[in-house]
Amino acid sequence: MTEARQQVTQARRIVVKVGSSSLTTAAGGLDADRVDALVDVLAKVRSGGEKEIVLVSSGAIAAGLAPLGLARRPKDLARQQAAASVGQGLLVARYTASFARYGVRVGQVLLTTDDTSRRAHYRNAYRTLDQLLDMGAVPVVNENDTVATDEIRFGDNDRLAALVAHLVRADLLVLLSDVDGLYDGDPAKPGTSRIEEVHGPADIAHVQIGSAGKAGVGTGGMGTQVEAARIAAAAGVPVVLTSAVRAADALAGRATGTYFHSTGRRSADRLLWLAHASTPQGALTLDDGAVRAVVHGKKSLLAAGIAAVEGEFSAGDPVELRDTEGRAVARGLVNFDAKEIPQLLGRSTRDLARELGPAYEREVVHRDDLVVLRS
Numbered sequence: 001m002t003e004a005r006q007q008v009t010q011a012r013r014i015v016v017k018v019g020s021s022s023l024t025t026a027a028g029g030l031d032a033d034r035v036d037a038l039v040d041v042l043a044k045v046r047s048g049g050e051k052e053i054v055l056v057s058s059g060a061i062a063a064g065l066a067p068l069g070l071a072r073r074p075k076d077l078a079r080q081q082a083a084a085s086v087g088q089g090l091l092v093a094r095y096t097a098s099f100a101r102y103g104v105r106v107g108q109v110l111l112t113t114d115d116t117s118r119r120a121h122y123r124n125a126y127r128t129l130d131q132l133l134d135m136g137a138v139p140v141v142n143e144n145d146t147v148a149t150d151e152i153r154f155g156d157n158d159r160l161a162a163l164v165a166h167l168v169r170a171d172l173l174v175l176l177s178d179v180d181g182l183y184d185g186d187p188a189k190p191g192t193s194r195i196e197e198v199h200g201p202a203d204i205a206h207v208q209i210g211s212a213g214k215a216g217v218g219t220g221g222m223g224t225q226v227e228a229a230r231i232a233a234a235a236g237v238p239v240v241l242t243s244a245v246r247a248a249d250a251l252a253g254r255a256t257g258t259y260f261h262s263t264g265r266r267s268a269d270r271l272l273w274l275a276h277a278s279t280p281q282g283a284l285t286l287d288d289g290a291v292r293a294v295v296h297g298k299k300s301l302l303a304a305g306i307a308a309v310e311g312e313f314s315a316g317d318p319v320e321l322r323d324t325e326g327r328a329v330a331r332g333l334v335n336f337d338a339k340e341i342p343q344l345l346g347r348s349t350r351d352l353a354r355e356l357g358p359a360y361e362r363e364v365v366h367r368d369d370l371v372v373l374r375s
Contacts, residue, residue, distance in 0.1 A: 004197060004261065005253040007238060011172035013133070014251070016042065017056040017161035017228075019177040022244035023091075024059055029066035030094050034244070038176075039098040041248045042138070047102070052133045054168055055106075056141045056161040057095070063087030088142065095140050107132045110144035111160065122167070122270040129168050158228035159276060166235045166272050173232045173239045174250055175225050180243040182207065182226060182258040198260045201230065229260040231276055236266030271371040274331055278318035282311020282338055284364070291323045294330050295372050300363035301332065303344035303352060313338045321365070332370035335362060 023034050046053050061073060061080055064087025074080055092108045099106050109128060132139045141164055143157060158175060165173040184207055185192035198204055209223045229239040242250045242257025249256040286294065290305025301321065313319055314337050321330040336344070344352060344364070353361035 002197075002255070004238070004259045005255060008172060008240060008251065008259075009253040011170075012050065013052045013054070013168060013170045014045070014172045014174060015054045015056060015161055015165040015168065015170045016174045016247070016251075017157060017176060018058065018244055019157070020058040020062040021178045022176055023057070024062040030059065030063045030090060032094065032098075035094050036098050036101075038244060038247060039095065039101075041251065043099065043102040043104060044248075045251050046104075046138075054129065054133070054139050054141060054164060054170070055095075056157055056164055057091065058142070058157045059091050060084045060088040060142055063090045091142075092140060095138075099138060105137045106140050107137045109139050109141045111141060111164075112144045122273065126167055129164075133168075156224040156228075158224040159231065162228040162232040162235075162237075162239075163273055163277055165232050165237045167270075169266070170237055173229075173237050174247070175228060175239060175241045176244040176247055176250075177222075177225060177241075178243055179222060180246055180257060182209075182222065182241055195258050196255065198229070198258060200261075200263050231272070233260045233262050234264040235272055236262045236264050238262045274318065274333070274369070275371045275373065278331065280311075280320040280331060281313035281317040282309065282334075283320040283322055284309055284334075284341070285322050285324065285326075286329070288324065291329055294321060294367075294370065295374070298367060298372075300367040301365040301370065302349060303341075303364050304346055304348050306341065306345050306364060309338060309341045309345070311338060319365070321370075327374065329374045330370055330372045332365035334365055336364060 018038060022038070023030060025031055042053050042055065045051055061083045064083035064085070065071070065073065067086050067090070068083055070079070070083060074083065088110075092106065095106050109125075109132075111125060129139050129141075141160070143160055161173060161175065164170075179187065181194040181196075182198070182204065183192045183194055187194075195204065195207070204226070209226055225241055229241055232239050239260040240250045240257050241260065246256045284301070284306050285308040286301065286305050287307050290301060293299040293305065294301055307324065311319070313334060315335055316333055318331055319334045320328050321332060323329050341364070343356075344360070349361045349363075
């Protein structure tokens with residue numbers, strides 16, 4: 001067993017993500033045998049009491065297709081939400097029954113990006129997941145498709161899984177799909193081989209990465225899985241990418257799938273969510289001095305450094321911070337509504353407080369709610 005795979009066996013808190021195609025039929029509807037097979041593996045891993053499992057599961061929309069008479073995943077958001085509403089109950093009921101065979105309880109946790117980029121919501125999400133694990137339950141996490149709008153969606157559960165791994169301070173992320181790893185070409189063609197380990201982005205810079213499979217029940221594909229692995233690895237969480245049928249081998253540290261070494265430092269910083277899970281609702285253009293203060297000086301953004309504003313947003317929404325050439329340099333949660341900002345442009349907080357009141361003597365974006373994207 002390699003040193004990398006040895007780390008897999010030593011992981012205590014593990015986030016496992018499974019895709020729709022690994023749980024359902026191509027026509028929609030849950031495949032009970034597939035769900036039970038996955039639960040058999042996860043229950044065995046945690047049976048000794050030394051390991052904790054957080055399951056990020058796709059499949060809600062796919063599970064709702066057949067009951068609603070839909071032949072394929074709909075493209076419009078309203079019917080996706082309807083399918084998710086029907087399918088989420090079926091999905092959790094199936095997991096509840098399957099884990100009950102081992103005397104294990106499950107807890108449903110539905111998230112939107114709004115739940116995790118805002119400070120208070122982020123803390124609440126962590127406390128809920130941590131408490132479920134402390135009480136011996138298996139959290140089953142999914143995006144809250146029933147109420148999420150296009151603006152507050154994660155877009156795919158691979159990225160959600162990477163961010164959940166960061167949120168719960170996991171030791172390992174395992175991404176399960178219908179492909180047994182990352183290949184250096186189309187795995188359906190002869191002459192291609194599986195990439196066993198990835199130490200950093202340069203290792204796979206030459207690889208052409210495909211999209212979602214033919215089943216039409218999910219939103220992901222190898223591209224989203226590799227991006228999720230990159231996000232997790234940069235946050236200090238190693239990743240194994242493999243197929244659901246090889247989950248037992250992957251969790252046992254055997255040489256299956258592709259192992260992504262961690263490339264960054266572990267932290268409890270919620271700003272990873274702000275960088276990767278939020279959708280900016282507007283943009284602020286900064287002058288050169290403000291760009292230097294925010295990007296290099298790690299300072300808050302003050303009204304005096306803002307040259308222009310665009311978009312419609314409310315206080316607390318994520319906004320993009322751009323330089324004078326229109327390049328995104330940072331992202332942050334804004335403290336004012338869009339309609340308030342034009343009267344603040346280029347003015348000092350002292351002058352604003354004197355003219356408009358003490359409520360305006362504050363940062364437009366506080367440094368604790370800001371993440372730098374470009375240095």
